[in-house]
Amino acid sequence: MLSWEERRLMVKIAQLYYYEGWTQAKIAKKQNVSRPIISKLLNNAKKEGIVEIYIKDETLHSVELENAIMKKFDLKEVIVVSTAGFAPEMIKRQLGKSAASYIANHLTDVKSLGLSWGTTLLSFVEEYPYKYKKDTHIVPIIGGMGSEYVHLHSNQLVFHLSQKMNSSCSYLYAPAMVESIDLKERLVESKDISHVLEQARNVDMAVVGLGNPFKSSTMEKIGYLNQKDLASLRKAGAVGDISSRFYDAIGKELNHPLNDRVIGLDLNEIKQIPEVIGIVEGSYKLESLEAALQGKYFDVLIIDDRTAQELVESYI
Incomplete structure (x- = not known):
């Protein structure tokens, strides 16, 4: 049980530290004690309930979601992007901005960067800043030839990103998926x-x-997919795809003819990359995402807040 004097001292120190903005060293000098004693008194003030700390900010909920997902799925980093009030096209753009910011700030030791393809990757490349990184070579991890929707193809994406970085890139002169296994092998x-x-x-x-x-x-x-393909995938238990490779409800790559016709890295090869960043938008991808997380294909997840909330409610 604290004495009145001890309690009063804690309140006084807490008031100076939290309200007046004094440093612990300044308080220690005023009280004629050492700084570690002030630190101990402030910790004791929390334990006794004299001081309670609240974070009042709209991003707090996003941070709580990030921590919950990171712990559950053993991820290196999770970034939950607040999308309240945004139109659907703006949500993807916001995710692209967040991904661009994260990656631009984590390229110090990255000598080669791999890109898949699709609308989410397009948003990332479009939002990437013009920030020179001449020593980072950019590589497509899946084929990308074709005459339609060229802006979504991996070769186009690596070209545009390399321009923004003023760096070099490679091109994979093959479609993402070909007509036969024999053609793929050749x-x-x-x-x-x-x-x-x-x-x-x-x-x-x-x-x-x-x-x-x-x-x-x-x-x-x-x-790339017709109704017959979709029926076959559903029968085989497919729930999602990463880089055009289909996987089941526990994140295992399907033994399926469509996967055998893809020109690009398979899921096991993607998993071997030191850092894989997944950008996911849309709660309709919830089952696909949970299976991918079980398969441990991502090290970093960048996700919109609505999908993150549903993931936490469903699986955590």
């Missing part, structure tokens, strides 16, 4: 394509999106 054996795929396997960091093959699928939109 293409990946060619010198130019095998060389870029080997570069992709050895990048220091990769940025990928995530898809739900059965809802708002970019792969279906651009013609």
